[in-house]
Amino acid sequence: MRLFDTHCHFDFDVFSDDFVSHLQLAHEQGVERIMIPSIGPSNWDKLLAMSAEHAGIYTALGMHPYFLSGDSFFCFADLKKQVDAHINHLQAIGECGLDAMVDVDHEIQRQVFNAQIALASDHQLPLILHSRKTHNEVLQLLKKHKFSFGGVLHGFSGSYQQAMQFVELGFYIGVGGVITYPRAQKTRKTVFDLPLENIVLETDAPDMPLMGYQGKPNHPAMLVHILSCLANLREMDEQTIAQITWENANQAFKICE
Template identity: 50%
Template sequence: MTPQLSEFPLFDTHCHADFDTFEQTIALDKGIEGYVKEAKQAQVDKLLIPSIGQSNWRKLDEIAQSHPNVYYALGFHPYFLEQAEDEQFLELRQLLSSRTSQCVAIGECGLDFFVDVDRDKQERFFIQQMELAKAFELPLIIHERKSYNRLIELIKQHKFTLGGVIHGFSGSEQQALAWIKLGFYIGVGGTITYPRAQKTRTTIAKLPLECLVLETDAPDMPMHGNQGNVNHSKHLVTILNELILLRNETKQSVAAQMWQNSHRAFGICE
């Protein structure tokens, strides 16, 4: 798929540009340098990279130091919790204490009841990350799969009010509005480019525009027509264009609102 170009600046609020996948898939430049360059050529001016665990916390900090347009989040992804230890929260707290302005959230965290990872451990780590987010006044980037009710319950129980983004949303309008009521933005990704994803497409078409942000989840979640290939932030405009079609609003108004929302969600100055 040849990347389309955007007429407006875009912000990919969720990509894993640090993954080794991109060392082999970028033709001209390898690794993060090539990734950022290709994204920029497609008008994706800013990126946010969530961590998956201790294995890439320091790597993301190093990337951000070299790229002022790259932001990041620190946390424990529920999918990778089997190797995680409670003692690692000490290092996470230390990194958050010395963080720069480019560390803008806790995440990617959450609950994934589809994978075979102990649920008690998932909940324990999520609760601890909520508490860290409160201590450092940071939003959350939440991964949710088959766990909507429990996540809502925990967030209310622990009185978390700093909001964040529900990554890769594919639920109902009722669920989306519940998240929005709790102060969260809805992450809109490649799912809406699939004609068969009618529930998600219909929901996204109805939600308040000021509560949406765009994301690719690269290298995962490729767009319709690009299945089986590595996803990339340079394809973000494909999601923008589909969102415009779904909502029947002008490209300029939608693009401008997405840019504004992305900054507001993470407390970033435009």
């Protein structure tokens, strides 16, 4: 069984004590490929170095809405330089998007997100989207740019109708630990109804702990439990889901199998 964690912040300090051991633990659970999206200028260089050093580690450069500030738009020139310089080593732009739940000026979020959509279009790269309570606005901006290179809507929590609007724009839906919580009925129903061909798996480690693991750092090795939960929800065998979501993830990021 080959698994692809399409969203994991494997560069965070919680994994830095013995990164090779953490990577080996993920491999032992079948996680062969891991996408590490950036949060902003603070970790661009580190992610590029990690992806160059370790097979199966892929990266995206971008500016996460949670970490923006008043001068973030002026940092965009630095992002463009990094992308231009490392275009052959990148699989996407992101993590980027909008978040209505953080104390960051919304107009700054819009400006920086708009710029990243345009940057992804210019380089024909997919986007890794972050959207909390902003699905309609994110969709509006993607359509305004006529963005056509797809990507992944990370950490999806919403309705089937919302998910399919992103699918229609070429995006895959990132399914993670939320589905392990029985109370997340709307998301679990959406994941049950969505075509499997539109789903990819993710952990968002060290965040988004699974049911029963609250208070502990999440880990890419936990992806196998998300797979198991999805198989139970859809009443399908794990191997079939693993194969389809593996293919989906590679297609989303234009990675040769």
